[in-house]
Amino acid sequence: xxxxxxxxxxxxNIKLGLFSVDPFEMIxxxxxxxxxxEQRSSIFVAxxxxxxxxxxxxxxxxxxxxxIGLAVPCPVKNGYIxxxxxxxxxxxxxxESLSRYLPFSMRVVVSNDANIAxxxxxxxxxxxxNNAIFYTLGTGVGGGIxxxxxxxxxxxxxxxxxxxxxxxxxTEMCGCEKTGCLEQACGTKAILxxxxxxxxxxxxxxxxxxxxxxxxxxxAKENDPVGLMVLDRVAYYLARSASILSVSLDPxxxxxxxxxxxxxxxxxxxxxxxxxTEARFGTVDVPFILARTGNDAGIIGAAKYAKK
Amino acid sequence: xxxxxxxxxxxxNIKLGLFSVDPFEMIxxxxxxxxxxEQRSSIFVAxxxxxxxxxxxxxxxxxxxxxIGLAVPCPVKNGYIxxxxxxxxxxxxxxESLSRYLPFSMRVVVSNDANIAxxxxxxxxxxxxNNAIFYTLGTGVGGGIxxxxxxxxxxxxxxxxxxxxxxxxxTEMCGCEKTGCLEQACGTKAILxxxxxxxxxxxxxxxxxxxxxxxxxxxAKENDPVGLMVLDRVAYYLARSASILSVSLDPxxxxxxxxxxxxxxxxxxxxxxxxxTEARFGTVDVPFILARTGNDAGIIGAAKYAKK
Numbered sequence: 001x002x003x004x005x006x007x008x009x010x011x012x013n014i015k016l017g018l019f020s021v022d023p024f025e026m027i028x029x030x031x032x033x034x035x036x037x038e039q040r041s042s043i044f045v046a047x048x049x050x051x052x053x054x055x056x057x058x059x060x061x062x063x064x065x066x067x068i069g070l071a072v073p074c075p076v077k078n079g080y081i082x083x084x085x086x087x088x089x090x091x092x093x094x095x096e097s098l099s100r101y102l103p104f105s106m107r108v109v110v111s112n113d114a115n116i117a118x119x120x121x122x123x124x125x126x127x128x129x130n131n132a133i134f135y136t137l138g139t140g141v142g143g144g145i146x147x148x149x150x151x152x153x154x155x156x157x158x159x160x161x162x163x164x165x166x167x168x169x170x171t172e173m174c175g176c177e178k179t180g181c182l183e184q185a186c187g188t189k190a191i192l193x194x195x196x197x198x199x200x201x202x203x204x205x206x207x208x209x210x211x212x213x214x215x216x217x218x219x220a221k222e223n224d225p226v227g228l229m230v231l232d233r234v235a236y237y238l239a240r241s242a243s244i245l246s247v248s249l250d251p252x253x254x255x256x257x258x259x260x261x262x263x264x265x266x267x268x269x270x271x272x273x274x275x276x277t278e279a280r281f282g283t284v285d286v287p288f289i290l291a292r293t294g295n296d297a298g299i300i301g302a303a304k305y306a307k308k
Numbered sequence: 309x310x311x312x313x314x315x316x317x318x319x320x321n322i323k324l325g326l327f328s329v330d331p332f333e334m335i336x337x338x339x340x341x342x343x344x345x346e347q348r349s350s351i352f353v354a355x356x357x358x359x360x361x362x363x364x365x366x367x368x369x370x371x372x373x374x375x376i377g378l379a380v381p382c383p384v385k386n387g388y389i390x391x392x393x394x395x396x397x398x399x400x401x402x403x404e405s406l407s408r409y410l411p412f413s414m415r416v417v418v419s420n421d422a423n424i425a426x427x428x429x430x431x432x433x434x435x436x437x438n439n440a441i442f443y444t445l446g447t448g449v450g451g452g453i454x455x456x457x458x459x460x461x462x463x464x465x466x467x468x469x470x471x472x473x474x475x476x477x478x479t480e481m482c483g484c485e486k487t488g489c490l491e492q493a494c495g496t497k498a499i500l501x502x503x504x505x506x507x508x509x510x511x512x513x514x515x516x517x518x519x520x521x522x523x524x525x526x527x528a529k530e531n532d533p534v535g536l537m538v539l540d541r542v543a544y545y546l547a548r549s550a551s552i553l554s555v556s557l558d559p560x561x562x563x564x565x566x567x568x569x570x571x572x573x574x575x576x577x578x579x580x581x582x583x584x585t586e587a588r589f590g591t592v593d594v595p596f597i598l599a600r601t602g603n604d605a606g607i608i609g610a611a612k613y614a615k616k
Binding site for chain 1: 383390439451453455456458460461462463464465466467468469470472473474484486489548551552553554555556557558559560586588589590591593594
């Protein structure tokens with residue numbers, strides 16, 4: 001039986017998963033703190049240590065490992081990272097670096113974490129689609145785009161950074177130093193700010209001293225007017241963004257994930273409602289679904305991406 | 309020596325070109341009126357007749373023809389057209405239909421005319437890029453997207469219909485029955501309407517009784533305030549649209565073609581100026597160039613697409 005490793009390298013933690021290839025199943029997962037010193041080498045050393053431990057524990061031979069996939073929190077182009085603020089990396093070739101510390105020759109693949117999650121979500125469907133768009137909604141809004149079965153990395157590795165597409169005429173500066181980004185309408189901060197703004201004029205059951213995205217959307221499920229207006233605004237801008245991508249790429253499916261999407265089907269239903277008003281031509285019929293792989297999206301996607 | 313045919317099937321005329329493959333050169337081109345009756349068969353019969361005539365004239369054997377490429381004015385998916393209003397086609401498999409009338413077995417490929425032009429423009433560069441975005445600016449605004457070297461057709465063949473991406477909050481209905489489309493800011497009608505609107509408040513050298521896109525942009529080149537404001541608005545919305553596509557697809561190049569682009573480098577310069585304000589991350593450096601293949605974009609693109 002063959003196996004792959006899926007590794008999600010974050011600024012705080014590194015998640016590692018060992019998966020069987022066929023059938024695709026998680027054999028074991030583990031999480032370690034991301035090393036904080038000498039990160040150019042220490043992160044790779046720590047990964048290799050964990051990989052080796054898991055292999056020993058399950059008595060695996062090198063020949064049984066089809067590949068190691070890594071998800072990283074920054075743009076990647078052909079395995080190369082120019083800058084990764086979260087990991088304090090500059091000019092790092094991830095494939096070469098990991099290979100240097102591996103005691104055996106191995107297929108190593110790497111991509112941006114949202115792209116990897118997009119790949120993993122699409123390949124977790126019973127039949128992966130050729131063309132898929134994935135949104136991940138959290139503190140930031142990210143995404144990944146699959147065209148003709150391949151992750152769209154683009155020229156500089158910024159492919160799929162759909163949280164920063166301009167969708168409204170804003171004045172407030174986004175983290176990307178521009179205005180009117182989708183993230184500024186659908187990220188966590190935008191959700192909380194808008195709820196607070198609405199509360200000045202509308203009654204609400206939301207406890208604004210302990211406000212969270214969950215509390216706002218829980219209120220929406222109870223038909224709270226503020227909760228519903230916030231949910232509707234998020235859904236509107238996602239639909240508008242999706243209609244832009246659809247008329248450009250005409251995807252087979254649009255997948256919505258990330259912490260904010262935990263509100264569930266009510267978000268999908270609102271998006272679809274706005275999307276049907278916004279969408280052009282035959283793209284009006286594209287299905288929207290919730291992401292399925294949850295917190296393990298990174299390791300599952302990376303493990304699937306590492307398959308030969 | 310090997311050859312391909314490039315055929316641009318329009319509602320009024322069908323353009324046909326015979327090209328050598330290596331070096332790629334136009335051997336002959338011809339244009340016939342598009343048949344107006346029984347178009348399900350007559351268009352294919354007319355094409356086969358012209359192809360056969362050109363082959364006889366140049367004493368070509370079937371074995372020397374690598375393929376026939378067709379550009380059509382509607383969405384295409386895997387050679388199949390659901391509806392093509394300009395040609396009065398419904399449910400037509402173009403590849404099968406043309407093959408039925410060809411007296412020899414032949415590679416036949418077909419795609420939407422703007423997609424074909426995008427492919428042709430990209431493949432007319434000294435080194436074709438993996439990822440290219442092409443705008444064609446005319447009465448309508450169309451486009452084509454190349455990702456990883458392939459035309460993006462999408463699920464329903466609507467891939468690359470970037471003239472209909474929503475880029476502003478409009479109220480006037482577009483031909484696609486939606487509002488705020490790029491075409492409504494950058495198409496011929498939008499250009500003329502905006503010039504006329506501005507003329508109510510601004511002095512201008514434009515002769516509004518004989519107004520044309522050319523006369524508006526010629527005025528811009530003379531620093532006419534109305535001409536400049538119109539040019540600037542077109543450039544702004546193109547830049548905004550391009551920044552959306554760039555943060556999604558991170559292309560290697562953006563190519564601007566179509567009749568409206570005949571104004572030349574002044575349009576590119578204004579687009580780039582706005583784009584540098586709009587663009588996110590490393591996508592700010594993507595080059596913009598004018599299309600080069602001009603009126604023959606369709607037949608050149610189709611002939612290149614037909615190469616094995």
